[in-house]
Amino acid sequence: MxxxxxxxxxxxxxxxxxxxxxxxxxxxxxxxxxxxxxxxxxxxxxxxxxxxxxxxxxxxxxxxxxxxxxxxxxxxxxxxxxxxxxxxxxxxxxxxxxxxxxxxxxxxxxxxxxxxxxxxxxxxxxxxxxxxxxxxxxxxxxxxxxxxxxxxxxxxxxxAGITTYSPLKYAGVGKGHKVAVLGLGGLGHMGVKFAVAMGAEVTMLSTSPSKEKDAKMLGAHHFALSTDQDQMKALRGKFDFILNTVAAKYDLNKFLDLLTVEGKMLLVGIPPEDNELGSAKLISRRRSIIGSNVxxxxxxxxxxxxxxxxxxxxxxxxxxxxxxxxxxxxxxxxxxxxxxxxxxxxx
Amino acid sequence: MxxxxxxxxxxxxxxxxxxxxxxxxxxxxxxxxxxxxxxxxxxxxxxxxxxxxxxxxxxxxxxxxxxxxxxxxxxxxxxxxxxxxxxxxxxxxxxxxxxxxxxxxxxxxxxxxxxxxxxxxxxxxxxxxxxxxxxxxxxxxxxxxxxxxxxxxxxxxxxAGITTYSPLKYAGVGKGHKVAVLGLGGLGHMGVKFAVAMGAEVTMLSTSPSKEKDAKMLGAHHFALSTDQDQMKALRGKFDFILNTVAAKYDLNKFLDLLTVEGKMLLVGIPPEDNELGSAKLISRRRSIIGSNVxxxxxxxxxxxxxxxxxxxxxxxxxxxxxxxxxxxxxxxxxxxxxxxxxxxxx
The missing domain is CATH 3.90.180.10 (Medium-chain alcohol dehydrogenases, catalytic domain)
Structure with a gap:
């Protein structure tokens, strides 16, 4: 040895x-x-x-x-x-x-x-x-x-790199797609860089207004405050993909609402507790949730x-x-x- | 008028x-x-x-x-x-x-x-x-x-027909696939017929042993009792697709375990309450949940x-x-x- x-x-x-x-x-x-x-x-x-x-x-x-x-x-x-x-x-x-x-x-x-x-x-x-x-x-x-x-x-x-690169590639993210990245940490900041490099229009969703400047420095085109009901309402049905890096308890259904028809949530964060899933959020717009591991x-x-x-x-x-x-x-x-x-x- | x-x-x-x-x-x-x-x-x-x-x-x-x-x-x-x-x-x-x-x-x-x-x-x-x-x-x-x-x-x-046909077609179900149908009602019985016609090997999952005979008459190749822990354990990772027609509260995570790598749950039933989703169930095997409406x-x-x-x-x-x-x-x-x-x- x-x-x-x-x-x-x-x-x-x-x-x-x-x-x-x-x-x-x-x-x-x-x-x-x-x-x-x-x-x-x-x-x-x-x-x-x-x-x-x-x-x-x-x-x-x-x-x-x-x-x-x-x-x-x-x-x-x-x-x-x-x-x-x-x-x-x-x-x-x-x-x-x-x-x-x-x-x-x-x-x-x-x-x-x-x-x-x-x-x-x-x-x-x-x-x-x-x-x-x-x-x-x-x-x-x-x-x-x-x-x-x-x-x-x-x-x-x-x-952090491969965990965010793999689902974006698997889902076929590219030019013309609108992508939201949920959570600006180790995974989220790589997710923004990759989604931008792949040609997507990228929005950072965060609970903290202070992260807007950071998100834009990383290359995000837009920023929205996920705690602001009006901003969330305005984004309903807008995203082809949401890269979800959140590893804490959050309102899954609120974010599913932001997906377009056939929109896909790419799940890479594992919260300690289960999340509540409303089936109608997926069924009404043929949305998907796709898990991905490194x-x-x-x-x-x-x-x-x-x-x-x-x-x-x-x-x-x-x-x-x-x-x-x-x-x-x-x-x-x-x-x-x-x-x-x-x-x-x-x- | x-x-x-x-x-x-x-x-x-x-x-x-x-x-x-x-x-x-x-x-x-x-x-x-x-x-x-x-x-x-x-x-x-x-x-x-x-x-x-x-x-x-x-x-x-x-x-x-x-x-x-x-x-x-x-x-x-x-x-x-x-x-x-x-x-x-x-x-x-x-x-x-x-x-x-x-x-x-x-x-x-x-x-x-x-x-x-x-x-x-x-x-x-x-x-x-x-x-x-x-x-x-x-x-x-x-x-x-x-x-x-x-x-x-x-x-x-x-x-009932189009609600089950559409997700099976969208997901590309065909010969060589193992499909489970969850719930034997109006939707489930059509799901079995379509999945069989499309060439899949079909298993009916039900809480009621009395439905085994019915499921087989409809064309299902196999039957498993979803309340039997041993049967469920033996089926872990076995299905390419689960057509989920259940409209009552159920244990979503238990059924996600039955999906293979890249397995897909096709969601058509809307329970009155939200379900608990364990993110790791999707992430660990790159599984998906896909909603579908008529x-x-x-x-x-x-x-x-x-x-x-x-x-x-x-x-x-x-x-x-x-x-x-x-x-x-x-x-x-x-x-x-x-x-x-x-x-x-x-x-």
Whole structure:
């Protein structure tokens, strides 16, 4: 096993603190990367605290990882030492089910192997995330990084980026479409950038008037206050798509009203409680709600290449590893523009 | 105005009783039909009792109408006296919005003109339904009846038929697909027939073991008891489509679990209360919920022609007009196989 330094939690009530742990040895098809940057996703907080069911402890969070390859297994063909590499939300899957065969490993019938808070396919070796010095990963689940600068702004693309890119592509968003983005956080700010790049006319819907300026700086063409009944009424039936990134309780039916005939709500946020769905909101206008979870490895690579081509990067605030608990507090207060990224040289 | 005899209600608490009312004169493009049969839809009960918001009284229900044309306006070109004709859920729409121009009048931006319980485009002339001797309707909203026999079994196609045919076609249901039909009533029994005719492998999901035999007689290949946890568990992830006809409160999340990756729930039933939707049920497998409301005039004609070609008819119980209140009670108790149809010669 390889001894690795990192930051993690020993149980659901513990803060994130220095930790030593063991990663698997470098296998035939594995690469070993020295981690440069790791984004801080809201799900890191949920899982560190066992808020999405019991987590595997000790837990080392982090699944928006960019690093430099320092070693490769003898069977590795797609990467070489010195390459920049990325790891996202998962690091393996069954590889044989229909979804895996289609390159949609995120929907693996047996469940993917999460980058942290889970076990490798052997069912006993735990996975540890990117709040650490090194990661060992199969090259088949490793991304090429088509950037040479601002790599800290690439890290959040591995989760926030692909989570918003995939549903927009799946739904066929493009020129002439009116798209609303619901919620301006890590996901929402990437959603605005992608929808604009794809040619859509983009409206940011937010509960906070202070976000109008930010939304327009990100490229949104319009802004509407979702708490203003008159503004919401004026937007009824106007959007072909709503990218819904909200992860708190909200009035789903109010937003369904904003969709046009055959309009589609793309659901990527998971609120802690169920939402109330009025069937007539969908039936009366042949509307849909479509769920979407990150993206497959091939699509994630496509997204990174798309970002390089279109100069799309995440907007980030850099932090040092030791400041992670303060960052969690600020994320919980929605006080971040729009992703914290840990500079791993600070570890 | 034309004096017409029918059955209707004077207010939300009244039973359905004989009534005399006035229809508009025959216009240039109108046909006058002598009604032969009218199906009894569950929505007749809801609207007679103002259960979906305040209705227009007096109300004469009925929107599954088959009759024989006895008179035509001078501008009528598609029908002649003596033809059989049908009327479904609506009898006009704005004719200029994008949906109307696409032949999807059911999603008219200004709202369609309902066959009863509403007003013509003038906003003041009330519409009265098919529990009556005659109907006056624009030929553009009239269906050709490609059957010469068992016309009583054609009437329910005009609502229950098109309501289930349209979403199955929209979703592209066909050979090789696994389809579950949820709820075995007027809609569900048509859903089974259509899904089978389209080549799918069809499972009826019902809360009542007694419906297994009925479901198989209608053509369903399999039956599962939705109250049996083991049966439901065994069906997780198995269906490409679920046609959901349930109009009572139910556990939506339980049924979403049965959908495969990219599986689609086709929603046509409107429960009186909202349902609880767990976002993760959609997100984890890229599942969708798609609403659908009846169908346009062109698609309704296509459905009737499809029925004629594939020998599909509704299963009905005939009643006399005077027995309508008893029929309502039986429908409310789900005690009908599967649609009551009024023999209008009994009026």
């Amino acid at each position: 390889i001894q690795v330094s990192g930051y993690g939690a020993l149980n659901a009530n513990a803060s994130i603190a220095p930790i030593q742990f063991e990663r698997r040895e470098l296998g035939d098809k594995d690469i070993l990367m020295d981690i440069l940057y790791c984004g801080v996703c809201h799900s890191d907080i949920h899982m560190a605290r066992s808020e999405w069911g019991p987590s595997v402890y000790p837990i080392v969070p982090g699944h928006e990882i960019v690093g430099k390859i320092s070693q490769i297994g003898p069977g590795v063909t797609q990467f070489k030492v010195g390459d920049m590499a990325g790891v996202g939300v998962f690091v393996d899957s069954c590889r044989t089910c229909p979804s895996c065969k289609k390159g949609q490993e995120q929907y693996c019938d047996e469940g993917f192997t999460p980058t942290y808070n889970g076990y490798y396919r052997d069912g006993i070796t735990p996975t540890f995330g990117g709040y650490s010095k090194q990661y060992v990963v199969d090259e088949a689940y490793t991304l090429h990084i088509p950037f040479t600068q601002e790599l800290e702004r690439v890290a959040p693309l591995l989760c 993206g497959g490895i091939a699509e994630t690579q496509e997204m990174l290449d798309y970002c390089a081509e279109h100069d799309i990067l995440s907007d980030v605030e850099m932090i040092q590893m030791k400041d992670i608990n303060e960052a969690y507090t600020r994320i919980s207060n929605s006080d971040v523009k729009y992703r914290f990224v840990i500079d791993m040289t600070s570890l | 034309i004096q017409v005899s029918g059955y209707g209600a004077l207010n939300a608490n009244a039973s359905i009783a004989p009534i005399q009312f006035e229809r508009r004169e025959l216009g240039d493009k109108d046909i006058l039909m002598d009604i032969l049969y009218c199906g009894v839809c569950h929505s007749d009960i809801h609207m007679a009792r103002s259960e979906w918001g305040p209705s227009v009284y007096p109300i004469v229900p009925g929107h599954e109408i088959v009759g024989k044309i006895s008179q035509i306006g001078p501008g009528v070109t598609q029908f002649k006296v003596g033809d059989m004709a049908g009327v479904g859920v609506f009898v006009d729409s704005c004719r200029t919005c994008p949906s109307c121009k696409k032949g999807q009048e059911q999603y008219c931006d200004e709202g369609f003109t309902p066959t009863y319980n509403g007003y013509y485009r003038d906003g003041i002339t009330p519409t009265f339904g098919g529990y009556s001797k005659q109907y006056v309707v624009d030929e553009a909203y009239t269906l050709h009846i490609p059957f010469t026999q068992e016309l009583e079994r054609v009437a329910p196609l005009l609502c 169908g346009g005039i062109a698609e309704t004609q296509e459905m009737l022609d499809y029925c004629a070609e594939h020998d599909i008819l509704s299963d009905v119980e005939m009643i006399q007009m005077k027995d309508i209140n008893e029929a309502y009670t039986r429908i409310s108790n789900s005690d009908v196989k599967y649609r009551f149809v009024i023999d209008m010669t009994s009026l």
